[in-house]
Amino acid sequence: MSEARPGSGSGRSRRPGSTDVARLAGVSQKTVSRVLNGEPYVKEEVRLRVQAAMRELGYRRNDAARALNSGKTRRIGVVCLGTAFFGPSTQLVAIERALRSTGYSLTIVNTMEGDTGGVAGAVDHLLEQGVDGIILSEPIDEGDDQPIDLDIPVLTFGRFPGLSARPMITTGGDGVGAARSATEHLLGLGHRTVWHVAGPQRWWAARDRLEGWQQALADAGAPEPPVLEGDWLPASGYAAGRELAANDEVTAIFVANDDMTIGVLRALTEAGRAVPDDVSIVGFDDIPSAGFLTPPLTTIPQDFDVHVARGIENLVTEIESPTGDRSLSPEPTPLRLVIRHSTATKR
Known part of the structure; x- marks a missing residue:
């Protein structure tokens, strides 16, 4: 037996x-x-x-017993915007997937854009619950200059001025470099300059894309047109697109995300401005429908799985074997331009 x-x-x-x-x-x-x-x-x-x-x-x-013995809760808190935008929601899925194999559980606190002190309040809530580390999934400028100083490891995807932690881990895709490459691609097709439909400038990601566009124009000696600012949604892209379609000097546009690009495309089509024959256009995100638009969209995938996995690895390492470093900022993940049929040589 x-x-x-x-x-x-x-x-x-x-x-x-x-x-x-x-x-x-x-x-x-x-x-x-x-x-x-x-x-x-x-x-x-x-x-x-x-x-x-x-x-x-x-x-x-038995993680509860382990927490009592080690002083660790085996829990990581995530502060994310309460939004269904493609970028933040896709990044949250990547975070959950990367954490699944580490043995850490996930606690999520949503903040709403426009809530003063929303991030600080969410962080306080997580600290009260007991977490070993914190992830800030989509940094935005809350405009209240409220510093946040933490003595546990914090991972943030992109810059977050006013936040300090022990250590502070910053990673993410190279939004500045990607915006540069998008703009350089359009200039390389013979366009005199490139217009920009920007995301809301409270978002650091939107500022990075604006900065990359500006750098590319400056390096090429191209004039910098006025910026049209949207809110990430197709309706704001449509409003900007109507304004751009009425200007015959507009032959190339870089849009800060694909959802706004959809609105720009509709406005151009309604105005009789053909893409890419009359106007070339580049988006950002490579949403699932990007390759099925008319025409298929030239855009930039964000590769969330890559930089999220790298950030989670560094965060868990700092929780379990602290190095004592105040700041850990590996080089941003390069983002590649996927060229489809919405861009063409200027006629």
């Missing part, structure tokens, strides 16, 4: 522990702990054997 294992058979039995996993896998309890914590220097064959033993026993780590 085989030996009964904890958690198997009928009747009452104790919950299987890490020592049971070690016994079944034929390793030390310390090795099991290393596997649970995702520590390096564990042979892959050993790691797989331990994980197989966990599954066979139905082992579940």
Whole structure:
């Protein structure tokens, strides 16, 4: 008769522990702990054997007890805008996916754009619940100059002046560089200058794209037209597009996101300005429908999975093995331009 294992058979039995996993896998309890914590220097064959033993026993780590013993809650808080915009919502999915394999749970607090002190209040709420680290998913300028100083690791996707943490981890896509490449692409097609439909300037991402556009024009010695500011939504792109369509000097447009680009495209079509024959246009985000618009849109994917995974890795490392660094800012992830049929050489 085989030996009964904890958690198997009928009747009452104790919950299987890490020592049971070690016994079944034929390793030390310390090795099991290393596997649970995702520590390096564990042979892959050993790691797989331990994980197989966990599954066979139905082992579940007791994070509450672990928190009492280690002072860690195994919970990371996320502050995000309460919005359905493509960028923030897609980034949140990438955060959840990246955290899933780390053993940390996720607590989300939404703020609403325009709420004064919304980020500071959300951070306070997370600290009261007890989190080991905080992620700020879409930094915006709240305009209240309220500094936030934290003594736990913080990950932010993009710059966030006024925030300091121990450490402060900043990562994300290179919005400035991407906007430069979009503008340079249009200038390289022979257009005298490039017009810009910007996102709301309270968003740091929108400011980065504006900055990249300005840099490209300045470097090329091209005139800088007036900026038209939208709110990320198609209706604001349509309003800007109607204004641009009425100006015969407009032959190239860089739009700060694809949703506004949809509105610009409609306005140009209604005005009889053909894309790309009369006007070339570049968007930003590469939303799922971008390749199916008429014409298919030249745009810039954000590659959320790449920079989110890198940021989460750094955040978890700082939580579990603090380096003492005040600031960790790896180089922004380069973003590539996907060229489709909405841009063409100027006639």
